Structures are given as C-alpha cells and as structure tokens.
Amino acid sequence: MQLDLKTIEALAPDQASLGAAAKLTKRSNWPRLEAHEQLPLIWGECQGSGSNPYRVAFDTSDHGYKCTCPSRKFPCKHILALAWIGATAPDSFARLDQTPDWVNDWLGRRRKPGQPPATAPARAEGKSIDEASRPEEAPPVEDAAATERREAAQRKRAEDTRSAVSAALDELDQWIADQLRLGLAGFVDASSERCRRIAARLVDLKATALAGRIDELPAKLMALRGEERPDAAIRELGKLVLLAKAWRAAPDDAELKRLVSASETRDQILANPDAVQVESDWEVLGEKIETRRDGLVSHATWLLDLKSSVPRFAVLLDFFPASAGRRSGAFAPGDRFKARLVFYPSRNPLRALVAERLGDAAPGAWPAFAPDAAGDPLAAYAAFQEGAPWLSDCPIILPAGAIALDEKDAAWWQAANDPHGIALPVAGSVHQTLLGIDLAATAALWNGARLELLASQSSIGRLDLS
C-alpha cells in the first residue's frame, strides 16, 4: 500500500470531512476490511447511518474510489476513513487473492484506470489531518438550570409537533370526507393535483411521513387498470382513516409516529432496549427501488430469515436524494449472510437495521416452511392486516405455483394445487421464460391488489424476480 496521511489530507474536500473520517477509523465501524494481495486495492464495509453498511473501495495507486453512501462530498468520509486505516493500520486488512463482484463491477466501469494520482500538496491548504486526529474536547458541563431549560425546550417542541400533527390529521380527515362527497371518479382523475395539495399541507403541519405516503397514491392508482382504481382509492383512503384514528389514540406509539411524522434515527433504534434483535442467516430476496415525488429514492432490500421455521422477513430501508444519481446497494439479490438485525418497534416487525455482519452464509434452498393450517396462501396477509390495518405491502411465501396469462396478457400467479381457486394478479410484466417454469415456492409482496414478485425456488434453482 502506497498511502500516507498527507495524501489523505490532500484528497479530503474539507476539514469537516477529515474530522468525520477520523471518527470512522475505529475498527468497530468496519465489519469488513480487505486488501488485494497483488493489486493496489483496498475495500471494506462501513456501518454508516443507513440501514445497511456502505461499500467502500479505494485504489491506492491512482487514488480512485467508490462508496455506496449518498454523500455529495467527493471523496466522502468513508473513503477517507478507509484510506486512513490503510495508511496507519495496514494489518487491519485481510489479504485476499481476488476481489468481490461489487469491486469488480466498479473497476470495470472506471473511465480512466491507471491515471496518475493527484499530487498531494496542491489541495492540502486549509485542511489538517493533525487537527482532525485531535481528540474532541469534552462538551462543557451543563448546570442543572441549563439542563432544565433544554429539557423544557424539548418538551415544548414535542408538544408543538404533536399539536401540529393533530391539526394535520384533522385536515386529512376533512379532505377524505371531501373526496367522498365529490366522488371518487373525479378523485382518481385529479388525484395527482389533489394529493399534492393535501401533502403540502401535511408537510407544513409536520406530518411528513404521511405526506410522502399520500404523494405516492396517484402513482399507485395509475399502475392499476381503470376499473380497479376506485377500489384502490377506497382501500388507501380507508387505511389513512384508520391510521389517523390509531395515532389519536396513541400519539406516542413509536410505529404510528414513524408512519405519520418522522422516523427514529439509527442510533435511537440501536439504543432501544425494546427493539427486537434477531441473529440469523439471511437471504436477500430482492430489491425495490422507487423514485418518489418528493425527490427521494427509496431503496428497500427484502430479506428472508433462513433459520426460522415460519416465514420471517426483514426490510432494510434507505432513502437518498434522486439527484445523487444511481446508487448501488450493499447487497445483491441472492446474497446470503449471517447478521444480527435490530427491528424497528412495530406490530409486525419488518423494517430493520443491520447491527452486526457476521460473515457469509452457505448457499442452498429455502427452508421448507410448513403451510398454513387452512392451506391459505394469504393467511399471513390477513394476520398482518389484523395487527396493522393501515399498512399495505406484506411479504408472503406462496406455495408451489406457476405464472399464467389472462386474455389481456396480464400475469397471474396461480397455485399448483388449487384448493381455494386462488390466483393473484402480478404487478408489471414478467420475464416470458417464467411462464414455462414451475415455481416450488415464491416470495412476494402482496398489497391487496397486486403481487410484486421477489424471488422463487424452482427445479432450475433460485430465480431473481425483483
């Protein structure tokens, strides 16, 4: 490794980045640190503020870099921290003779491999690695009165937020009643404009999460056939009514606060003693990446617990600005790994964080989950709705089945042994080859109207369907 701290100082975009990088040089932040035996390459996974670790790679010869974080600083603090560890503690890196696929992918897409590195002194002005390395000064000790004032201010802010959200829900209630009075046919036709207007009001009144959900409603409606849209509108507006009622009944409920106003931070979840923790082997079922109307991209990575006797799922959810460009995820569909996940407190715990990566898990088939006693593939969905009727997307494992087409060439999943005559309409179009493959088991998201396929097990192995 040809790295020194002067180089890192020169690479840093500003002093703040160096300071942030210094904090990330602790080994505990890096579940994986690896270096190539022959090539000038180091890479690692850094646990950042997202739900899953960022993947960071650095070419020590020409100082090229890649990080999956959404930072707009280049290089970001994760790159600087990786290089910093490379310069000061090269023994921290496990030596390998091959690079992982995601590093290969980056190397393959680099425009100018082998370019000479930037000269160190040119950009070092105003930045000091020594200053960044200095331990932070302890904050001044607060006196009792100051603590009281701070806590009172916090209570006041929380009370103000609660009042604002309550007013927001009142406005939402009135808005829903108005839509019923004016007619859902008109609502469906003008949903984009009407939803935008109420969403803006909800943002003003601090019901940000709810605003985001309503902003996405027109797109959900438009994805359905014309005759299905009124039913979808009834379902979603009815769920909003239930959510508003639930929040009024328990405004301090963590799940409801998350759905209405704002989510907890990663640190708050990790520090929460009530948060469910599950250490297991996980398979990445698939990803769902959506660009939202508020300019954010939501990146959901769905996981299946491979050690659970009943289907247990988790979703790692990250948001980043669409303007940050395409961002590769930390996992690829089909990846298997051992990890301890911490779930956000919820009636149906799904959203989770990777608290600790514990290595890779062996490949293989999914566990043979025992079917529901009644043999109903949607029994899990009914139970899910019973716990939290205001939610939509529910992960399920479907039994043996196949994909069939209706007369309009729309795809349906159909059970192989069809005791309930169940067939579920599939969202979007499907790979035509799938029509000829018998599916032994299928993981999918069901929202009451459409099935979003994630992955299947079949006689020809695992199929990525997301």
Next chain:
Amino acid sequence: MNGLDQAGLARLRDGWISGGAMFEFAPVEWKEVATASNSDERERRLLAIAAQALDVALRPAAPKSLKRRLPLPVLALPMLPERLRPLLRAALKYAADARLKTRVAALVASRGFVLHPMDWMPAATDQESPDIYAPWVDWQAGADSEKQSRREDLTAETWDDFYPAARRSALIDLRRSAPALARTLIETKGASEPAEVRLALVELMRFGLGADDVPFLKSLSADRSGKVREMAGRLLARLGERGNPADGGSEDPIAELAAFIEEGKSGFIRRRTTYAPVKLKSPAQQARRADLFASCYFGDLVAHFGKTEADFIGAWQFGVDDGADLFLVRMVAASGGDAAVASLADLLAAAGGRLAILGLQLTARLDSGGKRVLIRQILNDGQNLAALNMVEGAEAGWLEWGDLAKGKTLSALRSAVSGDNDVVKRNTEQHLESIGFLATAATAEKLIGEVVAAGLPPASPSLSLLRLNAALAANPTT
C-alpha cells in the same frame, strides 16, 4: 363476508364513485359500527370498514381464461453450475448484440452445459444458436401442445411431431448422415409447405450436397417461388451444373460480365493466361458489374472463358481492383464448386494480409479445418483482428496458445493494452472477446495473465468471456 355485505359494499362503492353520503345504504352491521354524531365521520368510518373488507374479505377473482404455457423443455445438457453464473452474466452483459450473446451460449455448449433460461434464451427465429437449444427455440415460437420436440428419428410419419427448429436440426443431421433420406423428406413434405418454409428446407440441401441431388434440384426450376428457383440454381451451380449457358447474344449477362474482365498473358518464357478486372469509368458501370457478379454463376463465367474453376481462380489478378476481388470471392462462395472454394480459401490464406480477410467471405462454405486455417492466418498477421468477428460458424474453444504466440497477435495485444490510444484499447478489448470464444481454457487463462501484466485492469469487463472460458476448464470441449 356474506352476500348481503357484498351487495352493501357494491352499493357503497358505486355511490362513492359518483359522490355523496352513503351511510343509509350500508349493511346494518356496518352502520352499527360506524355510527357517529357527524355525517362526515360516519362516512369515514364506513370507508375504513369497506377498505378492510376489500383488503381481506374479498379475493381477486381469477379469470377463467388464465392460460399457462407448457413447461420449458429440459435440454439434453446440464445447466451451467450456479457458481459460474456470475461470470456468465458478466460475459453476456459485455456481449454487445444478440449474435455475440449467442456466441457465449455456443462456448458454454461446447463445454457441455446450457445456460439458465433466466440468463439467456434463444429468440423464436434463432437459427444461429447451438442445436441443443432447438426445443427452446420452438418453445419461444409458441409451441403449445404436447408434441414437444421429440428425441425420435425424423421420418415422414414423425414429421408433424417435430416443431420447426427441432425439425431443422434433425434434417441437418440427416443430410449429413443419410442425405438421400433427408432429400426425400424435403421433396415429399416440402411440396405442400408455403414458399418461405420451402425455401428454408431447400437451403438445407447445402449440407451433404452431392450429385444425387441434381434431379431434385432441377425439378425445382418449376417451383412457384422465384427465391426457391434461385436457391436451387445456386446449389446446382455448386455441383457443376450450368445455370445460364451463354448464348453470346447482346442480352447474355455472362457475356456482359465477361466484358468487365480482361484476359491477358504474363511470364516471359511460359506465357500463362491472366484475368484482371477492366478499369471502370463510371459509378453506373461499377453498379452494373456488382449486379452481374451477384446474379451470375461462377461455373457459367469460367465456361465463357473456357477454363476450369480452379484455373480461373489461379489466373485471377488479385489486388488490381479490391471491389472486383470481393465480388469474385462472393461469387465463388455462392455458386462455386467445393473444390473451387477450397482452392480459393487456400490461396487467400497463404497470401495473408488483406486477402486472408477476403477469405472470410468463404467461411460459410468451409469445413472446420478450413475455417481454422483462415483464423490462424488472421492471428498470424495480427493486423485485422476485427475480422475474427466475421468468421461465420466458427467453432468454440480450440485455439491453442501456440496459435497466438507464434504470430503477431500477442505482441499487438500487449502493445495496445499498454499504450495510450483509447480507440486502439477499445478495439483490443473487442478482440479479446473474440479470442475468448475461440480459445481453449488454458489459452484463455494464459492470455488473461499476459494482458493484465501488460496493464489491462484485471477486472476489465472485456476479460469476462476469457474468464468464463478459463473457469470452464474442468469441462473439455469434446
């Protein structure tokens, strides 16, 4: 949810679609739950109940018309092992078009595997993919009954049991092993087929073409389709049957073409005849000459000059007019006899350089040995490696390290990779892909090492086919 509830839900739904208060029309039990002092609240409560009913109590009604496809046929080779699929996907991703992707499938098939159908599928009209994929081609084309491409022999009785791609594959095999039997099938079964199918069947006569085929091909001169007549004429010409005996008249295209060729003499002691293209004066003349070369048969042309095909080829002055050289080689490929094709290929390969590239026009007529000679010559020259992409029907996985190392190719690749010229580098990456298809696993492995040592990034996507090839080492090409 009972029938009354369902009817009530339908009333609510219809009412809300057009707008207005629907509380009075709700099912009795729902009203009890939704009672409230304010009418808006009552409607909202009803809405929440209706939402739940739609979500949980109602199931999507499966259309009676749901149609399932027949299961994708199981192919005769095992599927590529899971561990190699990332390499395969990388190679497919790098392959720029359908032809290059098919080449990846051909390489894998040569090592005894087929691809996962979610990674690659041949198109319904595919005739270039390895024969092993014929059942999938038929499946893609909509094969929808149990007569899935059977393993039994193709006969007049089993003809209808085969789908088109499987039948084509079986006919090619039959033309190679029992050409008369295949000819009889084409003759008897083809007669009732539409023109485009007849054309495709007659085109298969090129496999195992022999003198016994002459009567059948001559009988096609009365076919309803002009394309079939033309195809039969070319095949007859390959067998030495004169298509357009020259009458020397002013309308005789052979005489017109011959007028574009100048007969001369060379040598001081043993004067020998030479043929060279006449210098043309206008684009109109060039266009007319091109048309005549494309439409006349080689046998007729050499007969006009009173020569054998081999003598005419030996007497042709290559290098005088590149366009005329190309037209002549194409003419030989289309209608020359097998011996003429072989002697022309030998001549061009031995000449090397630009003429060896010209030899690529003949590859559809060459056996695997002939193709290898041409490819080796191109590699030996190291100047026109892009031509490797143009070898029609080249075999996968035979190129040894010595074939690369003894010519100029290896040094050309090394210097291109280590140089600064981005255009040359990009071209070189395409050449690596071509060689990735032709090379043995050992050659692929060694070549990766060479170009990486010369400066190509080890993760360059251009190495993906070479890497897949090398990883398939455990499965020999045979």
